[in-house]
Amino acid sequence: MICDNMKVGENGHLFFAGQDTVALAQEYGTPLYLMDEARIRENCRVYKDAFRKYFGPDAKAIYASKANSFKQIYRIMKEEDMLIDVVSSGEIYTALAAGYDIANAYFHSNNKTDWDIAYAMDHGIGCFVCDNVEEVKVVEREAAKRGIIQKVMLRLSPGIDPHTYEEVATGKVDSKFGSAIETGQAEEIAVFTKDQPHLDLIGFHCHIGSMVFADDVFERAGVVMLEFIGLMKEKYGFVTKELDLGGGYGVRYVEDDPYLDVETKVSEVAAACKEACARLGIDLPLIHMEPGRSIVADAGMTLYTVGTVKRIPGYKNYVSIDGGMPDNPRYLMYKSKYTCLPANKMNEACEMACSVVGRCCESGDIIQENVKMPESIGRYDTVAVCTTGAYNYSMASNYNRLPRPAMVMLRPDGTSYVVVRRESLEDLVRNDV
Numbered sequence: 253m254i255c256d257n258m259k260v261g262e263n264g265h266l267f268f269a270g271q272d273t274v275a276l277a278q279e280y281g282t283p284l285y286l287m288d289e290a291r292i293r294e295n296c297r298v299y300k301d302a303f304r305k306y307f308g309p310d311a312k313a314i315y316a317s318k319a320n321s322f323k324q325i326y327r328i329m330k331e332e333d334m335l336i337d338v339v340s341s342g343e344i345y346t347a348l349a350a351g352y353d354i355a356n357a358y359f360h361s362n363n364k365t366d367w368d369i370a371y372a373m374d375h376g377i378g379c380f381v382c383d384n385v386e387e388v389k390v391v392e393r394e395a396a397k398r399g400i401i402q403k404v405m406l407r408l409s410p411g412i413d414p415h416t417y418e419e420v421a422t423g424k425v426d427s428k429f430g431s432a433i434e435t436g437q438a439e440e441i442a443v444f445t446k447d448q449p450h451l452d453l454i455g456f457h458c459h460i461g462s463m464v465f466a467d468d469v470f471e472r473a474g475v476v477m478l479e480f481i482g483l484m485k486e487k488y489g490f491v492t493k494e495l496d497l498g499g500g501y502g503v504r505y506v507e508d509d510p511y512l513d514v515e516t517k518v519s520e521v522a523a524a525c526k527e528a529c530a531r532l533g534i535d536l537p538l539i540h541m542e543p544g545r546s547i548v549a550d551a552g553m554t555l556y557t558v559g560t561v562k563r564i565p566g567y568k569n570y571v572s573i574d575g576g577m578p579d580n581p582r583y584l585m586y587k588s589k590y591t592c593l594p595a596n597k598m599n600e601a602c603e604m605a606c607s608v609v610g611r612c613c614e615s616g617d618i619i620q621e622n623v624k625m626p627e628s629i630g631r632y633d634t635v636a637v638c639t640t641g642a643y644n645y646s647m648a649s650n651y652n653r654l655p656r657p658a659m660v661m662l663r664p665d666g667t668s669y670v671v672v673r674r675e676s677l678e679d680l681v682r683n684d685v
């Protein structure tokens with residue numbers, strides 16, 4: 253099993269977070285997103301403990317809520333004393349609706365509208381992570397209007413290749429995000445921002461990429477950022493309070509993926525940063541990181557019901573399930589790997605090679621290719637797709653007018669509760685006139 257919150261029960265069913273997935277599929281219907289509450293909390297604690305241990309007692313972990321955003325996740329983040337990263341007024345609204353105090357939120361995005369900026373400020377956003385000078389100017393103007401001093405950070409691109417898929421590599425010089433250190437634009441925007449009367453420039457941010465396993469990516473990013481911080485001190489006497497190294501640690505989707513030990517990784521990043529500070533003669537700023545995927549991915553699983561199995565002798569086999577690219581577009585977008593399991597037939601040998609495909613009118617609607625399923629798989633069987641807690645529900649659509657699935661939270665005591673209701677057919681036409 254790719255994660256220790258999964259096992260096979262005596263009845264041959266797949267259990268997730270201690271609960272029978274086949275029974276859950278029957279109770280709530282499919283497609284169904286499951287979330288393991290204890291695992292989410294545990295993942296938060298791993299980060300919080302590591303940050304406190306290696307970055308200092310004031311260091312906090314930030315949950316990048318784009319990975320999975322719904323009201324209950326913000327309640328859990330509040331209970332776990334996690335800060336959050338938000339990227340839109342929609343995420344801010346969801347957090348507020350859950351009673352999360354957005355004074356603890358960092359507002360990212362490379363293109364916040366004037367409306368977003370005003371909305372966030374009206375609700376007391378903690379910090380804007382400004383991407384560009386146009387945004388800095390609007391934040392200054394809105395802060396001046398309200399007579400407040402607004403905390404901001406600046407997103408910089410340190411010019412580091414994270415060795416992951418291109419769509420999520422974001423810290424290179426030619427990225428659409430942030431101001432490049434290499435070209436001098438970072439210095440320019442930092443000087444401009446620090447002199448704005450209604451802005452408190454607390455520090456700098458970078459995000460190199462997502463699904464990162466490569467060894468020293470965060471260390472190198474930290475060093476480049478600290479060298480910039482050193483330059484800002486030397487040239488302008490500017491003292492940086494916070495350095496946010498972004499998110500991005502990879503998780504295991506399939507057996508071949510490496511296992512990444514967060515505590516060890518954080519200790520290595522901290523060591524590289526401390527060494528750089530000593531060399532540069534600067535104090536260590538308060539260091540943050542903002543994981544998304546590695547907080548929620550392995551806490552999630554999606555259950556589907558098989559509809560049809562198509563065998564094309566001499567060619568290939570298809571197992572069609574009752575969801576697909578609308579609830580999980582990641583194979584289509586990134587050829588992402590997933591582990592697919594026959595949840596009600598876990599004790600049967602998996603000897604039939606097949607593609608697990610969705611129900612949309614689109615050949616690319618594939619959950620996974622080169623899967624092995626039992627020969628007996630057929631209509632009404634349950635298929636589980638593992639590690640879907642990140643970037644599945646948050647990237648879901650209504651393509652082909654398919655209602656989005658429900659999401660159910662599993663408690664360690666064997667109970668479960670709905671955190672996102674299944675969309676109804678009426679929901680689909682709610683905004684149609």
Ligand code: LLP
Pocket residue numbers: 316318319337360420459461462463498499500501542543544545546582586642643
């Ligand atoms: N901070 C910033 C500024 C980000 O842009 C992201 C992710 C994170 C933190 C969190 O990164 P994580 O720890 O989750 O890797 N849709 C893609 C992933 C896009 C990531 C976007 N930014 C996928 O499904 O693989």
